[in-house]
Amino acid sequence: MLRRLLIVLLLAGVLVPPAAASPQTLIPGLTYTRKLLFTPHGAVVVHVLVAPRPGGLWALRPRLSDGAIAGRQRLTGIEREASATATVAGVNGDFFNAADGRPDGIVMQNRVLASLPNSERSSIGIEPTGTLDVRHAAWNAFWQGRGQRRPLTGLNEPANQGGITLYTPAWGGATPPAAGATEAVVYPFPVLTPGVDLSGNVVQFSQGGNTPIPAGGAVLSATGGSAQKLDAEAPPGARVVIRYLLSSGWADDVDAIGGGPLLVRNGKAVFRAFEDFSAMVLAPRLARTAVGQRRDGSIVLVAADGGRVGYSVGLTNYELAQELVRLGCVTASGLEPGNSTTMAFDGQLLNRPSDPGGERAISDGLLVSYSGVYAPAPSDPVLSPNGDGVGDREQLSYKLVRPSTVTAKIVGADGVARLTQTAQQAPGTYKFSATGTKADGKVDVEGRWHWIVTAIDDLGRQSSADQPFWVNNTLGNLRVPRTALVRGGRRFVIARFTLTHPAKVTTRVESTNGVVVRKLGTATVGAGNAGIRWNGRDRRGNLIYGGRYVLSVRAQNQYGRTELTQTFLAHR
Numbered sequence: 001m002l003r004r005l006l007i008v009l010l011l012a013g014v015l016v017p018p019a020a021a022s023p024q025t026l027i028p029g030l031t032y033t034r035k036l037l038f039t040p041h042g043a044v045v046v047h048v049l050v051a052p053r054p055g056g057l058w059a060l061r062p063r064l065s066d067g068a069i070a071g072r073q074r075l076t077g078i079e080r081e082a083s084a085t086a087t088v089a090g091v092n093g094d095f096f097n098a099a100d101g102r103p104d105g106i107v108m109q110n111r112v113l114a115s116l117p118n119s120e121r122s123s124i125g126i127e128p129t130g131t132l133d134v135r136h137a138a139w140n141a142f143w144q145g146r147g148q149r150r151p152l153t154g155l156n157e158p159a160n161q162g163g164i165t166l167y168t169p170a171w172g173g174a175t176p177p178a179a180g181a182t183e184a185v186v187y188p189f190p191v192l193t194p195g196v197d198l199s200g201n202v203v204q205f206s207q208g209g210n211t212p213i214p215a216g217g218a219v220l221s222a223t224g225g226s227a228q229k230l231d232a233e234a235p236p237g238a239r240v241v242i243r244y245l246l247s248s249g250w251a252d253d254v255d256a257i258g259g260g261p262l263l264v265r266n267g268k269a270v271f272r273a274f275e276d277f278s279a280m281v282l283a284p285r286l287a288r289t290a291v292g293q294r295r296d297g298s299i300v301l302v303a304a305d306g307g308r309v310g311y312s313v314g315l316t317n318y319e320l321a322q323e324l325v326r327l328g329c330v331t332a333s334g335l336e337p338g339n340s341t342t343m344a345f346d347g348q349l350l351n352r353p354s355d356p357g358g359e360r361a362i363s364d365g366l367l368v369s370y371s372g373v374y375a376p377a378p379s380d381p382v383l384s385p386n387g388d389g390v391g392d393r394e395q396l397s398y399k400l401v402r403p404s405t406v407t408a409k410i411v412g413a414d415g416v417a418r419l420t421q422t423a424q425q426a427p428g429t430y431k432f433s434a435t436g437t438k439a440d441g442k443v444d445v446e447g448r449w450h451w452i453v454t455a456i457d458d459l460g461r462q463s464s465a466d467q468p469f470w471v472n473n474t475l476g477n478l479r480v481p482r483t484a485l486v487r488g489g490r491r492f493v494i495a496r497f498t499l500t501h502p503a504k505v506t507t508r509v510e511s512t513n514g515v516v517v518r519k520l521g522t523a524t525v526g527a528g529n530a531g532i533r534w535n536g537r538d539r540r541g542n543l544i545y546g547g548r549y550v551l552s553v554r555a556q557n558q559y560g561r562t563e564l565t566q567t568f569l570a571h572r
Contacts, residue, residue, distance in 0.1 A: 023050070026049075026089060026345050026346075027087060027370050027372075027374060027465070028463075028464065028465060028466075029051065029052045029058070029370075030049065030050070030051045030052075030089060030368065030370065031049070031050050032047070032048070032049055032089075032345065032350060033047075033048045033050075034046075034047055034048075034350075035047075035048060037323075039313070039319075041285060041313050042309065042310075042312075042313035043311070043312060043313065044304055044305070044306070044312050044313060044314060044315055045304070045305040045311065045312040045351075045352070046302060046303075046304045046305075046315075046323060047302070047303045047304070047305070047343045047350050047351045048300065048301070048302055048327060049089050049090075049091075049299075049300070049301040049302075049343065049345075049350075049368065050298055050299070050300055050301075051089070051298065051299045051301075051368040052297070052298055052299070053130040053293075053296070053297030053298060053299070054126055054130035054299065055129075055130045056461065057370055057371050057372040057461055057463055058368065058369070058370055059086070059255075059368070059369045059371075060126050060130075060132075060255065060291075060299055060366070060367070060368055060369075061109055061110070061126065061254075061255035061366075061367060061369065062093055062094075062107050062108075062109060062255060062256070062257040062364050062365065062366055062367070063078050063082055063090075063109075063364060063365050063367050064078075064103075064107060064109075064114065064170070064363070064364050065077075065078060065101060065361070065362060065363055065364060065365075066081075067081070068170060068171060068172040069101070069102055069103070069107070069114060069115060069156045069157075069170055069171045069172065069363075070100050070101055070102065070171055070172040070176070071100075071101045071172065072096070072101040072361035072362055072363055073361055073362070074342075074359045074360070074361050074362070075090065075091070075092055075342040075343075075344050075359065075362060075365045076342075076344050076347045076348065076349060076359060077347075078090075078362075078364075078365045078367075079344055079345075079346060079347040079365070079367065080347040082367060082369065083346065083347060083399075084401065084427070085369075085371070085401050086367075086369035086370055086371050086401055087346060087369070087370045087371075087374040087399065087401070088345075088346065088367045088368065088369045088370070089301070089343075089344065089345040089346070089367070089368050090301065090343070090344065090365045090366050090367035090368055091289045091291070091301045091302075091303050091335060091341075091342060091343050091365065091366055092289055092303075092335060092336055092340045092341060092342045092360075092362045092365055092366075093257050093258075093259070093335055093336065093362065093363065093364035093365050093366045094107075094257055094258035094259055094335065094336060094363060094364055095258070095259075095336045096336070096362065096363030096364075097363075100176070101363050102115070102156070102157055102363065103115050103257075103258055103363045103364050104118050104121070104258055105117050105118040105121060105123055105257070105258015105259065105260075106118075106123045106137060106256045106257065106258045107170075107256070107257060107258070107364060108125075108194075108253065108254075108255055108256040108257075109255055110254060110255065111193055111194075111253075111254055112170075112191045112192060112193060113155065113192045113193070113194050113244055113246075114155075114156060114168070114170035114192070115155065115156055115157075115170075115258070116139050116154065116155045116157075116244075117136075117137035117138070117139055117246070117250075117256075117258060118258055118260075118276070119136060119137065119138045119139070120136075120275060120276035121136070121258065121259070121260035121261065121275045121276050121277070122134050122135060122136060122259060122260035122261055122262045122273065122275060122333050123135070123136065123137040123250075123256055123257070123258055123259070123260075124256060124257050124258070124259050124291060124333050124366075125137075125250060125253035125255070125256040126253060126254055126255040126256065127252065127253055127254065128252070128253075128254055130297055131293070131297070132291070132292070132293040132299070132331055133249070133250075133253055133256075134262055134265075134331050134332070134333045135262075136247075137246055137247050137250045137256075138246070138247040139194075139244065139245060139246050139247070140244075140245045141155070141166075141242070141243065141244040141245065142242070142243055143164065143166075143220065143234075143240055143241065143242045144240065144241045144242075145202075145230075145233035145234035145238050145239075145240045146233045146234070146235075146238055147229070147232070147233040150164070150226075150229060150233075151164075152164055152165065152166060152242070152244070153165055153226075154166075155168075155192075155244065156168060156170055156171040158176060158178060158221075159178070159181065159221050159222060159223050159226070160223075161223055161224055162223060162224035162225050162226055163222070163223060163224075163226055164220060164221065164222035164223075164226040164227075164229075164230060165220075165221050165222075166192075166218055166219070166220055166221075166242060167211075167213055167218060167219040167220075167221060168189075168191075168192050168213070168218050169213055169214075169215055169216075169217075169218075170192075171213060172213070173212065173213060174210055174211060174212045174213060175209050175210060175211045175213065175219050175221055176209055176210070177208065177209040177210055178208060178209035178221060178223065179208060179209075180208070180223055180224075180227070181207070181208060181209050181221050181222065181223050181227065182205065182206075182207060182221075182222050182223075182227035182230055182231055183205070183206045183207070183209065183211045183219050183220065183221045183222070184202045184204070184205055184219065184220045184222075184230055184234050184240075185202065185203050185204040185205075185206070185211060185212075185214065185217060185218075185219050186200040186201065186202055186203070186217055186218045186219065186220060186240060186242075187200060187201065187203045187214050187216065187217035187218075188200055188201075188216050188217060189216065189217045189218040189242075192218075192244060194244045194245060194246045194250070194251045195243075195244075195245055195246065195251040196243065197241050197242075197243050198241070198242050198243065199239055199240065199241045199242070200217070200218065200239070200240065200242075201237065201238070201239055201240075202234050202235065202236050202237065202238045202239075202240060203236060204236065205231070205235075205236060209221070218242075220234065220240070257335075257364065257366055259291070259333045259334055259335045259336070260273070260275050260277065260333060260334055261273035261275040261277055261282070261317065261333070261334055262275070262332075262333055262334075263290055263292070263317070263320060263321040263324055263332040263333055263334055264292060264321055264324050264325055264329045264330065264331055264332035265331065266330060266331075267295075267325065267329075267330040268325065269318065269321035269322045269324070269325050270321055271318055271321075281317070281337065282316070282317040282318075283316055283317070284314075284316065285306060285313050285314040285315055285316055285319075286306045286307065286314045286315070286316075286337045286338045286341075286354075287303070287304060287305055287306035287307055287312075287314050287337060287338055287339070287341035287353070287354040288302075288303075288304045288306065288314065288315050288317070288320045288334065288337040288338075288341060289301075289302065289303050289304075289334065289335040289336060289337060289340070289341045289342075289343075290302045290320055290324055290332055290333065290334050290335060291332065291333060291335065291366055292324045292327065292329030292330075292331060292332030292333075293329060293330065293331050293332070294327075294328045294329055294330060295328070295330050299368060300324065300327050300328070300329055300332070301343065301366070301368065302320070302323065302324060302327070303341050303342065303343035303350070303351045304320060304323070304341070305341070305351050305352050305353075305354065306337075306338075306341070306354055307338075307339075307354030308352065308354060311352070312352070314354075317334065317337075320334065335366065336362070338354065339353065339354055339355035339360050340353075340355075340360050340362050341353060341354065342359055342360070342362070342365075346376070371401050371402060371457075371461075372455065372457075372461070372463025372464075372465075373398055373399070373400055373404065373406065373453050373454070373455035373463045373464065373465055374398065374399045374465060375396070375397065375398040375399075375451060375453045375465035375466075375467050376397060376399075376467070377467055378394050378395065378396055378451060378467055378469040379394060379395035379396075380394060380395075380469070381469055381470060382469070382470045382471075382472050382560065382561075382562045382563075383434060383435075383436040383449075383469060383470065383471045383472070384436075384471075384472060384473055384474075384475065384476060384562060385435055385436040385437050385443055385444075385471070385473060386443075386473050386476035386477070386498075386500065387476075388476040388477045388478075390476070390478075390564060391562075392435070393433055393434070393435055394433060394434040394435075394436070394469055395431065395432075395433055396410070396431070396432040396433065396434060396451045396467075397429055397430060397431045397432065398429070398430055398453040398455075398465065399428070399429045399430075400425055400426070400427050400428060400429075400430075400455060400457075401427050402427060402457040402458055402459070403424070403425070403426055403427065403457065403458045404424075404425055404455040404456060404457040404458070405422070405423075405424050405425075405455065405456045406421075406422070406423060406424075406425045406430075406453065406454070406455045407420070407421070407422045407453070407454045407455075408420070408421045408422075408430070408432065408451075408452070408453045409421075409450075409451075409452045409453075410432070410434050410449065410450075410451055410452075411449060411450040411452060412444060412445050412449055412471075413445045413446060413447030413448055413449055413471065414445045414447075418434070418444070419432070419434075425455075432451075434449070434451075436449075436471040436473075443471070443473050444471060445471070446470075446471050446472055446473060446559040447470065447471065447472075447558075447559050447560065448468055448469075448470055448560065449468065449469055449470065449471055450466055450467070450468050450469075451465075451466070451467040451468075451469065452464070452465070452466050452467075453465045470559065470560035470561075470562070471559070472559040472560045472561075472562045473500050473501070473559075474499055474500055474501045474503050474555045474557055474559060474562055475497060475498075475499060475503070475553065475555040475562045475563075475564055476497070476498050476500070476564075477496075477497055477498040478495060478496075478497045478551075478553055478564040478565075478566055479495065479496045479497070479566075480494065480495045480551045480566040480567075480568050481494070481568060482568060482569060483568065483569045483570075483571060484536070484568050484569070484570050484571070485571050485572075486535075486536025486543060486544060486570050486571070486572055487536070487543075487572060489535045489536065489537060489543065490535065490536075491533045491534065491535045492533065492534065492535075492536075493531045493532065493533055494509075494532050494533065494534040494551060494568070495507070495531070495532045495551050495553065495566070496529065496530065496531045496532070497529075497530055497532075497553055497564065498528070498529055498530070499525055499526070499527050499528060499530060499555065500527055501527055501557055501559065502524065502525065502526045502527055502557060503524070503525060503555035503556055503557040504522065504523070504524050504525075504555070504556045504557065505522070505523055505524075505525045505530070505553065505554065505555050505556075506519070506521070506522045506553075506554045506556075507519075507520040507521060507522075507532050507551070507552065507553050507554075508520055508551075508552050509534065509538075509544075509549050509550070509551055509552075510549065510550045510552055511549060511550070512548050512549070512550060512567070516539070517538050517539065517544060517549060518534075518537065518538050518539045519539065520532060520534055532551075532553070536570070543572065544570055544572075545570075545572070546569075546570050546571050546572050547569070547570060548567055548568070548569055548570075549567070549568060549569075549570055550565050550566070550567050550568075551565065551566050551567075551568060552564075552565045553565075
């Protein structure tokens with residue numbers, strides 16, 4: 001019979017300063033860090049993603065909400081839609097028009113122009129070498145039918161009075177309503193590459209907007225005097241030539257997104273960039289978003305939480321610039337701050353948006369994308385095959401976005417593979433499971449195991465993932481009463497559990513949001529049954545209030561660390 005042990009509560013919990021932030025690897029090469037900064041105005045929580053220089057399996061590019069200029073979508077939704085073609089992490093993008101979702105500045109994806117730059121603010125380009133290009137961009141455009149060249153006044157936006165604009169499929173399914181507008185459907189029409197003469201035939205005329213934009217086509221929309229010229233010089237059957245020009249160097253960039261202001265130049269924080277931003281955008285402490293690049297080419301994405309006194313007060317624009325310099329950036333730009341500030345990975349939020357409604361719908365996002373094999377972290381860091389119904393099976397998987405030859409292995413703590421599978425696989429998600437037991441049902445070798453996946457895609461690019469997990473049968477059968485009566489400081493047994501191996505055991509009571517109410521004690525305990533006594537008091541010696549709490553038991557030994565938790569309801 002296992003001997004019974006009693007852990008007596010002798011020590012109250014003590015306040016321990018938070019440990020230094022350490023990067024968490026999301027994908028080999030992509031790390032996430034949550035930093036806590038202390039300022040005279042309050043704490044600031046800063047979220048940091050660091051990714052390799054764009055190139056090969058990695059890219060940095062904007063992605064429009066629902067794939068279109070018009071409309072808005074949450075960043076997590078944008079990422080989930082992108083997941084079929086890449087594993088992505090990113091932040092919110094440019095400022096935008098609240099009425100229709102149009103971004104304020106440039107959007108260029110794989111050299112296809114979808115929105116024009118705001119020449120009064122910085123734009124962010126990604127060069128073919130993977131270098132971040134932060135500077136002002138200007139544009140010019142014209143169209144020509146059966147007459148002379150005439151200026152275009154916009155792209156994927158309503159024409160100003162007397163102006164003419166071009167709508168491409170990047171806008172959406174149809175042009176917006178426009179009273180008095182004359183519209184010419186051009187088909188076929190190439191994708192809009194800047195710096196190139198593009199031509200197509202006018203196949204249809206319509207009035208008042210709401211004109212369907214054909215896939216592989218475009219629509220010219222004109223008002224006032226420009227409508228008369230369009231009607232006269234581009235009737236059905238006429239051929240029109242269209243050209244959009246960007247200022248020097250910008251047409252060479254692969255991708256681009258609007259933003260601003262410039263935050264870091266040549267490794268130094270920029271106090272005043274003299275861009276078209278009011279003091280109300282730059283001076284207050286807000287949630288803020290930025291993108292930067294280090295000297296080695298690695299990309300840094302930052303989201304600083306704000307607007308939540310007691311949690312994170314946010315940063316001024318210049319404080320954000322200084323933080324990017326501390327992170328090693330030699331160039332950087334801001335993105336839209338405030339309620340739009342969002343950071344996510346694989347469709348899951350990483351930060352706490354300041355919008356009262358939670359995550360805000362935005363116009364576009366700036367995403368780091370990875371097209372190699374992705375193996376998410378195992379469903380549970382510890383596989384504990386002790387039959388108590390907690391952590392008895394490990395769910396493993398990997399995702400492909402291109403056809404690949406894949407080798408997947410589950411390797412035990414002794415270095416011997418328990419499973420090896422090599423196959424030619426189509427894009428998709430493939431699932432496996434591990435039980436941590438042998439064929440006879442006994443517990444397998446305990447310690448650190450590995451889920452290893454290697455893939456070579458149809459372009460000959462190799463990628464791999466290695467996700468560790470622990471097989472640790474030490475701790476099990478935690479039993480905590482559903483309700484606990486705390487009265488008069490009397491001690492009572494709050495929990496019982498079983499150890500199959502000796503371990504250093506730490507027990508504590510926490511609030512349901514993870515705040516330590518009291519550390520009950522730490523002791524080295526032998527194998528057997530154990531109980532935990534408590535007097536119902538917090539770390540200051542006060543009797544706790546009634547409500548829900550969490551009892552946590554952690555066990556540490558040569559097989560790793562394992563933890564069990566259970567919620568209980570306290571009554572006074």
